[in-house]
Amino acid sequence: MKFTRRDTILIAAGATATAMLPMRAFAAGEDEIAAFTGGAAIGDSGVTLTAPEIAENGNTVPVEVNAPGAVSIMVLALGNPNPGVCTFNFGPLAGAQYGSTRIRLSKTQTVTAIAKMADGSFAQASSEVKVTIGGCGG
């Protein structure tokens, strides 16, 4: 197959568009993180995220977050069309800074939990979940 000038331009444009796609989702996730932390540095201890290693059905993936001393925990799925999943805000009567729910994942990806501690610091935990059937419909 011979590449003409026009072909080359088309291929280059296609490759650029493909490369941009995950970048855009990632950038949206970065925005969510920045909005939550206000740009503060994020530590990596103090929060635990429990998620299955393999989820056969991306429609209901059980996840658990636990961060003693946190005031709120945000859960993100950076590979989803919208990265936000949910934010737990703990009130004065919360028995433990713990929450468990079921989420949708569109594909194999890393799920991230960011906890905001009472002293204003942040902690992060991530877990890779392999998804067999995506949960966003088509």
Next chain:
Amino acid sequence: MAENVTPRVRVPSSAAAGEVITIKTLISHVMESGQRKNSDGTLIPRSIINRFTCDFNGQNVIDVTLEPAISTNPYFEFQAMVPEAGTYTFTWYDDDGSVYTDTKDIAIG
């Protein structure tokens, strides 16, 4: 429109003062994500529950912001401290403006 929305909550009927209990909640709701298309290719508009709160005698226990990535029939499990006998109020806020509530009493003993 969300139809047949039924909240279900499990709270122990009694606890010791100061004890930490586990509360489980489930509400039947389609949680339409706004990503799916129907058979003729048009996007089904988003219709989800966007906020869930639990209060005990007027004091907040947990306040959760939900996004479309929460599964159909949103389930939450969390822990609450019981300072005295009283009533738990659970509230779900729908995108369409509906508010669903459920209450559960707890005794000390």
